[in-house]
Amino acid sequence: MNAQTSISSPSVLASDPDWWRGAVIYQIYPRSYQDSNGDGIGDLPGITSRLAYIASLGVDAIWISPFFTSPMKDYGYDVSDYCDVDPMFGTLADFDALVARAHELGLRVMIDLVLSHSSDQHPWFAESRQSRDNPKADWYVWADPQPDGTPPNNWLSIFGGSAWQWDPRREQYFLHNFLTTQPDLNFHCDAVQDALLDATRFWLERGVDGFRLDTINFYMHDKQLRSNPALPKEQRNATIAPSVNPYNHQEHLYSKNQPENLEFLARFRALLDQYPNKSAVGEVGDAQRGLEILGQYTAGETGVHMCYAFEFLAKDPLNAGRVAEVFAKVDDVAADGWACWAFSNHDVIRHVSRWALSDPALRLYTTMMMCLRGSVCIYQGEELGLPEADIAFEDLQDPYGVEFWPEFKGRDGCRTPMVWHSDNTYGGFSETRPWLPVSLEHAALAVREQEADPAALLHHYRHAIALRRAHAALSRGQHDKVQALGNVVQFSRTAEGEEIFCAFNIGGDTADVTLPAGAWEQLGAEQGSAAVPAAGGQVTLQPWQCCLARRV
Structure with a gap:
């Protein structure tokens, strides 16, 4: 490991212990x-x-x-x-x-x-797997087999198969919730x-x-390594x-x-x-x-x-x-x-x-x-x-996709290179063939092309x-009950004396929403927010349109 080094740098960041709230x-x-x-x-x-x-x-x-x-x-x-x-x-x-x-x-x-x-190539694991009595023997999750040699319990790996891998050095299984090359600490x-x-x-x-x-x-x-119960089929989800x-x-x-x-x-x-x-x-x-x-x-x-x-x-x-x-x-x-x-x-x-x-x-x-x-x-x-x-x-590079192909194609489809411009084969990501191919469909959506539009x-x-x-109510504020009114999601956010009414028409048909009584002004015109009556009342939302309004 490298020596620890303290780094200080010029910063425009304001001191704010709650910066994460609404970030x-x-x-x-x-x-x-x-x-x-x-x-x-x-x-x-x-x-x-x-x-x-x-x-x-x-x-x-x-x-x-x-x-x-x-x-x-x-x-x-x-x-x-x-x-x-x-x-x-x-x-x-x-x-x-x-x-x-x-x-x-x-x-x-x-x-x-x-x-x-x-990783199983971490020095900690290399030492741990050598014996049952070395200084790092218990740094990973080791367990004896059952009398018939099978794993200690029924736990499964997210990447498929048992979550236990046999190690002949210790004549024990080690736990891996993911790949066999990722032993659990x-x-x-x-x-x-x-x-x-x-x-x-x-x-x-x-x-x-x-x-x-x-x-x-x-x-x-679980310290006792108890087996997980079966999950009823109707409760399963992906x-x-x-x-x-x-x-x-x-x-x-x-x-x-x-x-x-x-x-x-x-x-x-x-x-x-x-x-x-x-x-x-x-x-x-x-x-x-x-x-x-x-x-x-x-x-x-x-x-x-x-x-x-x-x-x-x-x-x-x-x-x-x-x-x-x-x-x-x-x-x-x-x-x-x-x-x-x-x-x-x-x-x-x-x-x-x-x-x-x-x-x-x-x-x-x-x-x-x-x-x-x-x-x-x-x-x-x-x-x-x-x-x-x-x-x-x-x-394909993802071992998860290789294991479950073709029913599940893995995670590579969301990990392809970022596209910065469309005038070379690799989208401005690299001057050489990338580790994953650049999607041609992505090229027309590249940053430079969108910046110009x-x-x-x-x-x-x-x-x-x-x-x-710009609005504390939206970033850090409270909300009232989030409601589903047909295809419309509706709620209000409040903070620091500000109240913002929010409604989103998640559907292909028009929908009516009702602003509470009072004085309101439109927010979010750049987001296509609907115009609002100054004194509240009904607003008709087009398909996939929102209504954002601030009480004045």
Whole structure:
């Protein structure tokens, strides 16, 4: 590991411990953002060169997916050194330069910490697997076989098959909730927690502003290694794993979501609180209890600041009834917590394809997202309306897709390179063949082409983000009950004496909404918001139109 180095840089960032509340966070998948050295793989200097563009969107922060040293069996989510940069992405000096430039531009930097598991090539695991009595023997989750030699219990891996892998050195199984090359760390071991907190401190000292915590509810396992019960077929869904994956057949009572996890999160939060203006967002991977866990992990001052579940990352169409249902559940189980919403990320089909959205629908969903209570993550290329890329099997890189092809094609379709302009084969991403092919369908949607078109979706995103930032009611305010009135999602947001009425017609027919009595003014004309009567009353919404109004 490299020596710890404190980094200070000029910054235009105001001191604000609550900056995360209502923030818009732009996710960067580093392999696919910008290649600076011509090897076909994106890197940290490439990201730095594009920070001005990101700042122009009006977002508050960036989240960079893993760039740590890794054998790349799961493309960085298998870490072999938590305190260094993989050479394909650059150096620690490149990271320091990125942080400094981001801060100059008013962007905070969040990085993706993968704490639940490491690579099997991490020195910790290399030592742990050597014997049952070495200093790191209990740093990973080891268990004896059952008398017939089969795994200790029925736990399954998200990537398919048993979550247990036999190791002949120790004549034991080790736990892997993901790939066999991603052994789970044993959080019941205090030394493991200490080591991971030391790694967290390393990046805090380098100036990061926060963390995205991968698979936050997978940290702890049941000490007794009890088998999970079966999940009734009618309760299964494909929110976390594709429908063809047997992982959906279990209720994961014991392999994750353990109550002791709150004790570790309290330690993690206490560390963050030693540094000003830091925050963390946790990824909650659970198909049945995601919002409940979100509420547990973000309530009070001892958990993480915010979490996101998968309700809006699901394949099922996001209609008005579903939006109201999700927020009713949030109000019930997470009223004291804080959600972070996303429609797309590096693990799911891009939402323009997943929900088969027309351009008007895509714009309405974008505006609605920026009006919801909670923080927001947007994924690179989302602001361009990029559809899911079609990747041929011979170009596939994702082991998840290889395992379940063709019923599930993996995650490569949302991970293809960012398109900056349309006048070369590689979209301005690289001067050489990229690690994944650039979709020809994406070229016409490239940044340079949309910058030149005032009506392009890119500008709609900028207007929607600017509207959110201009009104405390939209970014940090409370809301009344989120209602589904036919195809219309309707609610009001309030903060600092400001009240904003929000209605979104999620459908292809006109719909009428009624403003409360009083004096109102139109907001969001750039988002196509309907004109409003000054004294309140009925407003007719066209298909895929919103009504945003501020009480005056």
